[in-house]
Amino acid sequence: AxxxxxxxxxxxxxxxxxxxxxxxxxxxxxxxxxxxxxxxxxxxxxxxxxxxxxxxxxxxxxxxxxxxxxxxxxxxxxxxxxxxxxxxxxxxxxxxxxxxxxxxxxxxxxxxxMIEKIPPDLSKYLLCPMPGLLVALHVGEGDTVEEGQPLAVVEAMKMENILRAEKNGVVKSIEAAQGDSLAVDAIILELE
Incomplete structure (x- = not known):
């Protein structure tokens, strides 16, 4: 009611x-x-x-x-x-x-x-949270990562943002290179 x-x-x-x-x-x-x-x-x-x-x-x-x-x-x-x-x-x-x-x-x-749209599982990807420059990439393909480990650094608006692993895993592929300009939600790397 x-x-x-x-x-x-x-x-x-x-x-x-x-x-x-x-x-x-x-x-x-x-x-x-x-x-x-x-x-x-x-x-x-x-x-x-x-x-x-x-x-x-x-x-x-x-x-x-x-x-x-x-x-x-x-x-x-x-x-x-x-x-x-x-x-x-x-x-x-x-x-x-x-x-x-x-x-x-x-x-x-x-x-x-009216079918409810279920958002895709993006937890295996490291996505760029804002437009910026990929300043550093701390891992390579095949590396094992632990939750909280720094994976990459993105510079945006003269500030460096450290992107960390949200879960344990192994780096499956690297989709961006150091020095690349990235858009919002651009894939930086994929975990297995």
Whole structure:
């Protein structure tokens, strides 16, 4: 119920942005809220809030951007720490953390087609963190490295930045040479 309430607050704020085409639409009344594998249908109206057809007494104040929601469910007070994410909110309450996906019901039916992009594992690469000049390379192909060991030095904005190994491994290949100008996220070396 709190997730849908916060989602409606964000939708209401979005509809108030000036210079939009067409008439301003009211925020959706029907929401789908997913916490873990559990999916609930939440309906918000002026009179009541229902979760899966069961009426819930919720009293809360929330403005998009607030870090906390102080709510009362029934007679029980509940404080929830909240942070906006791409498709919902990260919520913390009573020592537990929840990733809550909140979508209008009209969009939620298409959620099965929205595949989450899993970021590639780049832990085996040493990437240049900023544009700069590769001043020194402390290892060669086949060298064994330990976590925390200096691997390279990149000079950027007249400062030398020491790049260290994030894990133990063996240098598989060197992709850059000393003296090369590197872009952000350029591969310097690869570990096995």
């Amino acid at each position: 709190i997730g849908a309430f916060a989602g409606a607050a964000h939708a209401d704020r979005a509809r108030r942005i000036d210079n939009q085409l067409g008439d301003r639409l009211d925020p959706p009344a029907e929401w789908q809220v997913k916490i873990g594998d559990s999916i609930q249908s939440v309906i918000l109206s002026e009179e009541a809030i229902s979760v899966d057809g069961k009426e819930v007494e919720l009293s809360a104040e929330y403005t998009p951007g607030d870090g906390l929601i102080e709510a009362t469910i029934g007679d029980e007070p509940l404080i929830v720490k909240i942070k906006k994410t791409t498709s919902g909110f990260a919520m913390n309450t009573r020592g537990a953390r929840f990733e809550v996906r909140v979508l209008p019901q009209s969009i939620a039916q298409h959620a099965v087609h």
